[in-house]
């Protein structure tokens with residue numbers, strides 16, 4: 008039972024009696040140090056190696072399995088050009104839609120290339136700080152205060168670059184300023200800490216000749232939390248910081264000392280943030296969390312369990328176990344964050360209608376007011392108090408143009424924010440050429456964007472009554488609306504005339520809505536915020552007997568897929584020969600071998616479990632084996648240590 012030099016793709020040792028897959032290597036493919044070749048005491052052919060992450064090898068199975076190429080995928084080689092180009096991205100000043108981009112940071116936008124990101128996860132760690140309380144003493148303490156890596160070329164997905172196909176005849180949409188694109192959307196990567204490894208150690212003490220096994224367990228990896236920070240009102244901070252990694256658990260040590268728990272990482276989000284799994288292939292990811300109330304705290308990803316040290320493997324039959332486990336890998340995920348305002352009342356209307364002026368008249372908010380369209384890019388919030396305990400949050404939203412539902416003007420950007428408002432205040436510019444036409448056009452936009460929005464109760468406010476042209480057209484406008492059963496208000500937001508009535512009318516509508524909605528809100532509070540982590544934990548505890556077998560006839564590869572068994576592979580530390588025996592036993596016991604035979608596996612076929620690739624060897628009839636082969640049907644489950 009000792010390491011041998013690597014001997015790729017050859018199982019030189021004649022197989023013993025067991026019908027079992029034997030392991031072959033795929034040199035150069037490992038992202039961590041490759042376990043060398045081992046030979047078990049029983050003489051089973053044994054060359055181990057780890058595969059690159061599934062995504063990588065599934066890209067090109069021919070590379071992996073065709074004999075001519077010797078199945079090499081050198082991750083570091085393939086990723087070099089990608090990384091280089093990523094690093095060489097020019098960080099120059101140039102403007103985009105009026106917003107200056109600068110070197111320092113957050114207004115620099117590039118499309119994220121997820122592939123690059125993932126490569127850089129393990130290939131270029133230079134510019135990142137990862138919490139790691141692992142073995143490496145030099146790292147300890149250093150990183151403790153720096154939780155997140157500073158993303159030097161903070162990239163973000165250009166969600167609304169306006170480069171969608173524009174049909175002929177249609178006006179090409181102008182790019183939306185970067186600030187708008189990113190204040191309410193973000194794409195981030197979260198990873199829980201890996202568990203620390205268990206170790207093999209034996210007690211050594213004077214006068215204790217046979218000190219027992221004393222290798223301690225690894226510590227748990229750090230968790231990833233999401234916390235609602237009431238002081239945040241945008242997702243802009245995520246332009247700088249995209250990766251959030253919790254610390255890895257400390258490795259176990261001698262004298263049964265367990266490793267320390269990895270440091271947690273906390274992702275702060277603004278109230279009203281909706282978290283989804285990242286979009287894939289244009290399809291919106293699964294909704295994970297809606298975080299509304301400041302102070303809400305959700306455990307998103309639980310850290311990996313620490314691997315057991317050899318002290319934990321001691322049993323009646325094996326008093327000197329030379330085996331320890333790797334720590335379990337922490338879960339990882341790409342997430343799409345979206346901020347939806349939690350305003351009660353949204354002020355909508357065409358650009359330059361006086362929405363911001365109205366907000367500043369009725370609340371203490373001081374939004375920018377200017378005589379040109381699209382002054383407001385980000386919604387402004389103001390608290391309007393009518394009375395001691397009667398308040399409402401009012402949002403002044405960016406202007407709405409005809410065609411907004413197709414992305415004209417600030418388009419969808421704006422409309423999304425209205426989704427959470429209970430009541431809308433529709434401001435019409437009385438000084439415009441045809442106020443009633445403007446009113447109809449904006450209403451139509453709302454309806455086209457979402458019928459749900461159009462159904463929200465609203466009041467209509469005719470603004471700029473202090474101007475003669477507006478004053479003149481008021482009667483016509485009022486008649487036009489009354490014909491549709493709407494009773495508009497007329498105000499001069501600038502002079503604060505008539506705004507009082509508007510506030511009261513809006514509040515009344517809001518009260519009605521609040522009453523009607525009471526129940527759903529209670530329901531929201533009852534939602535288990537930790538359900539994502541719970542699901543992950545549940546998967547982790549899934550039985551090893553739950554697996555499926557897929558056959559890829561082109562490469563003659565058998566994929567054994569199952570959370571339990573894959574986790575087993577991941578946590579197996581192939582450094583120790585006993586690990587191999589344990590693994591073979593596990594395959595036998597949980598029925599993988601049997602089921603492979605049933606499906607017709609043949610000599611020389613490839614069997615893939617998790618990151619492990621093996622070669623199947625048929626039972627050698629000459630060696631009497633039937634007696635030694637157990638027909639186990641029992642289930643192997645992970646002990647519930649987590």
Ligand SMILES: Nc1nc2c(ncn2[C@@H]2O[C@H](COP(=O)(O)OP(=O)(O)OP(=O)(O)O)[C@@H](O)[C@H]2O)c(=O)[nH]1
Pocket residue numbers: 356357358359360361362363364365375376377378379380381382383384404405406407470471472473474498499500501502
């Ligand atoms: N005379 C007069 N001017 C007004 C009134 N309300 C707003 N304005 C002017 O109209 C212009 C636009 O006002 P804003 O409040 O910035 O309009 P807005 O609807 O927020 O515009 P965007 O944010 O660009 O969509 C400014 O020059 C205001 O001074 C009013 O009641 N009377």
Ligand SMILES: [Mg+2]
Pocket residue numbers: 362363364374375376382383403404
């Ligand atoms: Mg404005």
